[in-house]
Amino acid sequence: MLALLLGFAVIHSGGASLRYWGAERIGERAWRLLFAAVSIPSAVVVxxxxxxxxxxGLRLWNLQDQPWIIPVVWVGTAISFLFLYPATYNLLEIPAVLKPQVRMYATGIIRISRHPQAIGQILWCATHLLWIGSSFMVATCAGL
Incomplete structure (x- = not known):
């Protein structure tokens, strides 16, 4: 899992860091298509x-019989989706159907976090770490 997360990080963050370089050479739309063509399949594999x-992995703890765990997991997951959902890109911009736009957000979740999708993923991972309690989940959360 750690190797897959590292590979995804290199592909996704590395590709994002090359955006201006790639967009200058092949254009913004072509770069977005190339970026999505490698980033999305690597995310699907992970x-x-x-x-x-x-x-x-090893079961490190089992909190599933505790009365408070289900509400914590549900509430944490719901909050994580408040970060995840609005943080997604305009899906028509990814395949270059629409011209990509640069946006500055001063309201909503983006004013709290520079990368709300990552915060949402980390919160989702943490709630499921509590629920599952395995060494695999610890490694996944540490890698994420």
Missing amino acids: IGYFLAHRYD
């Missing part, structure tokens, strides 16, 4: 591996 192995 998510697929996570789903297949989320209960693997």
Whole structure:
């Protein structure tokens, strides 16, 4: 899992850091298509591996019988989606159907976090770490 997360980080963050260089050479739309063509499949691999192995590893704790854990997981997951959902890109810009635009947000979740999608993923991961309690989830959260 850590190797997959590292690979995704290199592809996604590395690709994002090369945006201006790539856009100058092949254009903004072509760069977005190329970036999405490598970034999205690598994310799918990481998510697929996570789903297949989320209960693997040593069980470090089991809080599933505690009465407070289900509300904590549900509330934490709901809050994580408040960060995740508005943080997604305009999906028509990714395949370059619409011209990409630079936006400055002074309201909403973006004023709280520079990368709300990452905050949402970390919060989601933390709530599920509490629920599952395995060494695999610890490694996943540490990698994320």
